[in-house]
Amino acid sequence: xxxxxxxxxxxxxxxxxxxxxxxxxxxxxxxxxxxxxxxxxxxxxxxxxxxxxxxxxxxxxxxxxxxxxxxxxxxxxxxxxxxxxxxxxxxxxxxxxxxxxxxxxxxxxxxxxxxxxxxxxxxxxxxxxxxxxxxxxxxxxxxxxxxxxxxxxxxxxxxxxxxxxxxxxxxxxxxxxxxxxxxxxxxxxxxxxxxxxxxxxxxxxxxxxxxxxxxxxxxxxxxxxxxxxxxxxxxxxxxxxxxxxxxxxxxxxxxxxxxxxxxxxxxxxxxxxxxxxxxxxxxxxxxxxxxxxxxxxxxxxxxxxxxxxxxxxxxxxxxxxxxxxxxxxxxxxxxxxxxxxxxxxxxxxxxxxxxxxxxxxxxxxxxxxxxxxxxxxxxxxxxxxxxxxxxxxxxxxx
Ligand code: PLP
Numbered sequence: 298x299x300x301x302x303x304x305x306x307x308x309x310x311x312x313x314x315x316x317x318x319x320x321x322x323x324x325x326x327x328x329x330x331x332x333x334x335x336x337x338x339x340x341x342x343x344x345x346x347x348x349x350x351x352x353x354x355x356x357x358x359x360x361x362x363x364x365x366x367x368x369x370x371x372x373x374x375x376x377x378x379x380x381x382x383x384x385x386x387x388x389x390x391x392x393x394x395x396x397x398x399x400x401x402x403x404x405x406x407x408x409x410x411x412x413x414x415x416x417x418x419x420x421x422x423x424x425x426x427x428x429x430x431x432x433x434x435x436x437x438x439x440x441x442x443x444x445x446x447x448x449x450x451x452x453x454x455x456x457x458x459x460x461x462x463x464x465x466x467x468x469x470x471x472x473x474x475x476x477x478x479x480x481x482x483x484x485x486x487x488x489x490x491x492x493x494x495x496x497x498x499x500x501x502x503x504x505x506x507x508x509x510x511x512x513x514x515x516x517x518x519x520x521x522x523x524x525x526x527x528x529x530x531x532x533x534x535x536x537x538x539x540x541x542x543x544x545x546x547x548x549x550x551x552x553x554x555x556x557x558x559x560x561x562x563x564x565x566x567x568x569x570x571x572x573x574x575x576x577x578x579x580x581x582x583x584x585x586x587x588x589x590x591x592x593x594x595x596x597x598x599x600x601x602x603x604x605x606x607x608x609x610x611x612x613x614x615x616x617x618x619x620x621x622x623x624x625x626x627x628x629x630x631x632x633x634x635x636x637x638x639x640x641x642x643x644x645x646x647x648x649x650x651x652x653x654x655x656x657x658x659x660x661x662x663x664x665x666x667x668x669x670x671x672x673x674x675x676x677x678x679x680x681x682x683x684x685x686x687x688x689x690x691x692x693x694x695x
Contacts (some may be wrong), residue, residue: 299330299331300316300317300318300329300330300331301316301331302330303318303330315647317329317330317647318330322337322345322348322349322350323348323349323350324348324349324351324666324668325337325338325340325348325349325665325666325669325670325673326349327349327652333650334650335647335650335651335652336650336651336652336673336676336677336680337349337652337665337666338651338652338653338654338663338664338665338669338677339652339653339654339664340664340665340666341545341550342545342654342664343487343519343524343545343546343629343664344545344546344548344549344550345549345550345666346522346523346524346545346546346549346587346591346666346667346668347549347587347590347666347667347668348666348668348669349550349666350550351549351590353586353589353590354549354550354551354583354586354587356586357582357583357585357586358551358579358582358583360582361376361578361579361581361582361583362579364578365578366577366578366579367574367577367578367579368577368578370571370572370573370574370575370576370577374576374577374578374581375578376576376578376580376581376582376584376585377395377576377578377581379581379585380393380395380581380584380585380588381393381395383585383588383592384543384555384557384588387528387588387592388528388529388541388557389531389537389538389559390538390540390541390557390558390559391558391559391560391563392557392558392559392560392563393555393556393557393558394555394556394565394570394575394576395553395554395555395575395576395580395581395584396544396553396554396555396556396572396575397552397553397554397572397574397575397580398433398544398552398554399432399433399516399518399542399544399545399554400432400433400434400435400438401433401435401554401572402518402542402543402544402554402555402556403432403433403435403437403438403441403481403516403518403542403556404433404435404437404438405542405556405570406481406514406516406540406542406556406558407424407437407438407441407481408565408569408570409540409556409558409562409563409564409565409570410422410424410478410479410481410512410514410540410562411478412564412565412569413478413512413562413564414478414479416564417564418478418510418511419475420476421475421476421477421478421511422457422476422478423457423458423459423476423477423478424441424457424458424477424478424479424480424481424514425458425459425460425461425469425472425473425477425479425480425481426441426442426443426458426459426460426461426480426481426482427443427460427461427462427463427482427483427486427494428443428460428461428462428463429443429444429445429463429486429489429492430442430443430444430460430463430481430482430483430486430489430516431443431444431483431486431487431488431489432481432483432516433518436451436454436455437455439451439454439455440454440455440456440457440458441458441481443460444488444489457476459472463482463486463492463494463498464494464495464498465498466498466501466502466505469502469505470505473505473509473511477509477511478511478512479506479511479512479513479514479539479540480502480505480506480511480512480513480514481514481515481516482494482502482514482515482516483515483516483517483518483519483520484499484515484517484520484525484530484531484533484534485519485520485525485530485625485626485629487519487520487629487656487662487664488519488656489656489657490631490656490657490660490662491624491625491629491630491631491656491660491662493624493625493626496533496534496535496536497534499531499534499536500534500535500536502536503534503535503536503537506539512539512540512562513536513537513538513539513540514538514539514540514541514542515530515531515536515538515540515541515542516541516542517529517530517531517541517542517543518542518543518544518545518554519544519545519629520626520629521541521543521544521545521546521547522543522545522546522547522587522591523546523591523596523597523600523627523667524545524546524600524627524628524629524664524667525600525604525626525627525628525629526597526598526600526601526604526626526627526628527597527601527627528591528592528597529541530626533626539558539559539562540556540557540558540559540562541557541558542554542555542556542557543555543557546587546667547584547587548580548583548584548587549583549586549587551579551580551583552574552580553580553581553583553584591667596667599668600627600628600667601627603628603669603671603674604625604626604627604628604629604630606671606674607628607630607663607665607674608623608625608630610674610675610678611623611630611632611663611678613678614632614678614681614682614685615632615633617682617685618685618686618688619635620632620633620634620635620685621633621634621635625663628663628664628665628667628669629662629663629664630662630663630664631656631660631661631662631663632660632661632663633659633660634659634660634661635659636659637658637659638658638659638688638692639655639657639658639659639660639661640655640658641691641692642655642661642681642684642685643655643661644691645684645687645691646680646681646684649680649683649684650680651677651680651681651684653677653681661681663677665677
């Protein structure tokens with residue numbers, strides 16, 4: 298079956314997609330309906346941490362599907378207990394509520410913080426968030442986000458999310474008052490173009506929130522689960538959060554996310570939070586398999602090492618073609634282009650069988666599988682180098 302023979306007009310359009318239809322994935326490679334192969338440095342938006350269709354996840358799904366898929370969130374199941382215990386063992390937090398998407402986990406974090414504010418901080422409910430932040434696409438998480446393009450969308454907004462610039466501790470201090478219940482941010486703003494919260498800022502935020510008796514909420518949906526070379530990005534700065542959200546890599550490609558919190562903050566009462574599919578056995582089996590792979594000795598060290606290798610290769614390209622900064626941590630990396638040519642490079646990449654992302658017109662983002670090989674990194678930079686070398690040709694065709 299050819300990509301061209303698919304009709305896409307029965308889908309609600311939510312974004313511009315190329316007329317390509319993928320049918321298979323293996324490791325760092327995707328295959329479309331025409332049999333064309335693509336080297337994938339997007340990986341479902343930093344989701345497929347072990348690459349496409351890894352054997353361990355396929356086996357976990359197959360085995361669990363024959364045993365128990367879903368017993369209702371009204372009951373405990375073995376998988377949810379085991380996965381929550383793994384998160385507790387490997388993080389600074391004690392309790393987990395499982396969700397189906399990052400936005401749902403963040404929505405839960407906002408609810409938990411508001412409930413905590415109601416019970417322990419005289420009804421405080423405001424959560425200070427960052428300019429250019431991305432926390433999801435529900436109404437509350439869109440309001441918590443700082444995407445300028447969303448400023449007028451779906452009015453009226455959920456209120457209670459004053460914004461401050463990233464890495465400006467004084468601005469946070471000034472924004473805190475009696476209605477403030479917490480500060481929420483991503484350790485690295487992925488969707489904004491891999492903008493890093495500095496370790497000093499995160500440490501400062503931890504001290505400040507402690508001093509003021511409010512919550513530090515870290516959205517680790519993109520940075521968590523090994524992406525930055527540590528299991529959780531907060532480990533780089535040592536700024537332990539009170540609440541953390543996970544998603545993307547936690548499920549390695551299946552819909553799984555988590556709201557994780559310090560024991561003392563967990564104040565939901567029966568009926569406050571829930572959901573039909575939350576914590577179902579099938580997704581739990583995948584989460585456990587991901588966790589086991591990621592906590593094997595040497596796995597995270599390799600992520601850090603390959604991240605450095607990727608950065609070195611991109612720096613060489615940047616020097617050769619007069620481009621800008623390379624930034625990021627582990628395998629969440631960006632290359633600044635200095636000009637708004639990102640979308641054209643993405644287009645040329647598609648033609649040449651490379652999937653990369655341009656979160657801003659002047660930036661490319663790289664988020665390969667965490668087990669990507671050096672050979673694949675070399676292949677990617679070779680294709681990118683070719684695209685940059687032939688810039689005159691594709692710019693002419695514009
Ligand atoms: N938070 C961050 C930092 C993200 O990067 C994303 C997704 O890109 C989300 C939240 C939303 O997650 P989801 O798309 O699973 O709802």
